[in-house]
């Protein structure tokens with residue numbers, strides 16, 4: 001049902017990501033972790049591989065300490081032992097590398113699989129949502145959810161998760177080794193920990209803002225470029241090139257500035273972190289050097305400490321870096337979770353009536369129908385219309401009179417608010433949607449063609465429909481000759497939305513679809529509006545063929561399209577104001593007659 005005016009639009013609900021309540025965040029995390037559960041053994045193996053790789057890496061400085069303190073400094077001069085230590089050092093490097101390799105591959109495997117499944121289920125979920133949802137939800141943001149948000153989840157599983165376990169474990173291992181080597185020096189090093197963390201977090205939050213600014217400006221630039229490319233003919237026709245160039249330059253410059261600022265901040269942060277690292281080494285060398293001087297610790301211990309303190313910075317830097325990704329993941333998870341929890345407003349009845357398709361006669365009854373997209377603003381008012389099986393009804397009226405809405409209600413893209421619509425006496429709300437959509441064939445002003453072969457476009461990728469049936473259908477509507485003139489005939493690949501074909505050719509292909517799927521009821525919504533008079537004749541004769549024996553509803557601005565209809569209804573502001581065949585309506589000398597006279601003067605009618 002249409003939502004109340006004051007209710008928040010789903011798009012707003014989903015984009016208001018910075019107001020995620022902690023309850024929602026937890027729920028989104030829980031929902032998304034369900035997808036990770038089947039991979040728990042992979043994650044466990046990743047954990048073990050990481051622990052082994054880190055241990056192998058961190059034991060290397062300890063080996064050097066043994067070589068210094070237990071061999072070199074005490075003048076043992078045992079070259080054999082030194083060689084063994086070097087061999088173990090090399091062996092540890094190989095072990096570290098091997099386990100890192102497994103850990104990375106396993107994690108990528110799990111992450112890609114999880115995200116692949118989420119993307120598939122998201123697409124399936126979106127395709128089940130009702131038309132009212134698509135009215136309120138711009139396509140652009142849906143594309144973002146299916147592509148970018150799922151990609152952010154991928155980063156979570158492959159980068160954030162990895163960083164949390166790898167860098168977290170590295171820090172813990174380094175601290176344990178430091179305390180094992182010398183507790184006093186270890187406590188001194190611990191003093192650095194909060195200072196490093198505070199600086200890193202402060203910098204990171206500033207960097208996040210610069211990053212977001214860059215992304216926003218980039219998406220603005222991309223949106224502007226895409227819009228301009230799509231409307232280039234209009235820009236050239238109205239000589240707007242100079243003005244658009246100026247707009248582009250403004251956006252481009254502001255993106256460039258944001259980008260440079262981000263890069264400057266990044267370099268400054270990384271170099272400051274290096275400086276802090278060197279300061280820590282100097283601090284430890286001074287404290288540790290004094291301890292070595294007073295024989296409180298061995299030289300090898302100081303060497304190992306200095307190496308560990310250097311390694312200390314990398315995981316902290318990496319964890320703070322992943323903190324940003326974690327925040328965007330939270331936003332993406334929340335948005336995806338909200339999308340997943342949206343339910344279709346139009347659903348099949350608890351016990352839908354099963355209607356065998358061959359038995360459908362095609363009688364349609366609109367019984368005192370009332371409908372509006374928004375609460376309190378009706379678009380159709382108490383409309384009563386009864387159509388006999390096989391009858392051809394022409395529908396005309398002013399722009400916004402409610403003609404297309406009437407058809408959307410019959411297809412049950414929306415539900416009526418009052419009254420009912422019945423097909424052969426059964427309320428459309430009681431017919432399973434799958435059956436209803438097989439009963440009704442819809443041809444619109446801009447027929448939608450997919451990128452793919454002509455044959456697949458006619459049979460809508462349903463492989464159970466044979467080539468012969470498609471060819472028969474195309475021959476039937478008069479499209480065969482034009483298809484055979486194409487380079488690969490029926491296997492000709494169409495580009496996106498069939499952009500290589502003329503409007504008439506696209507329309508003929510969509511008629512062939514109707515013949516293939518054999519719906520009992522046919523709706524043509526302005527199907528001939530974009531055609532020149534020659535192509536219109538072609539399509540018109542195809543329409544005659546296709547509509548024979550089917551209940552047909554034709555919405556047309558061009559009266560020539562519907563003059564032959566059994567009955568014509570004239571609509572105005574959601575009501576039927578006149579009804580009859582062409583001749584009867586002319587005799588009435590009412591609104592239809594005015595439209596007719598107008599159409600004699602001008603070939604196409606605009607707003608009435």
Ligand SMILES: Nc1ncnc2c1ncn2[C@@H]1O[C@H](COP(=O)(O)OP(=O)(O)OP(=O)(O)O)[C@@H](O)[C@H]1O
Pocket residue numbers: 135373374379397398399400401402403404405406
């Ligand atoms: N998806 C929608 N959401 C909200 N309002 C809508 C929607 N579709 C149509 N309307 C409104 O409903 C009214 C009827 O629109 P409808 O498209 O049914 O008219 P129409 O007679 O088919 O017009 P046209 O001849 O211009 O196609 C219009 O005021 C229109 O603005």
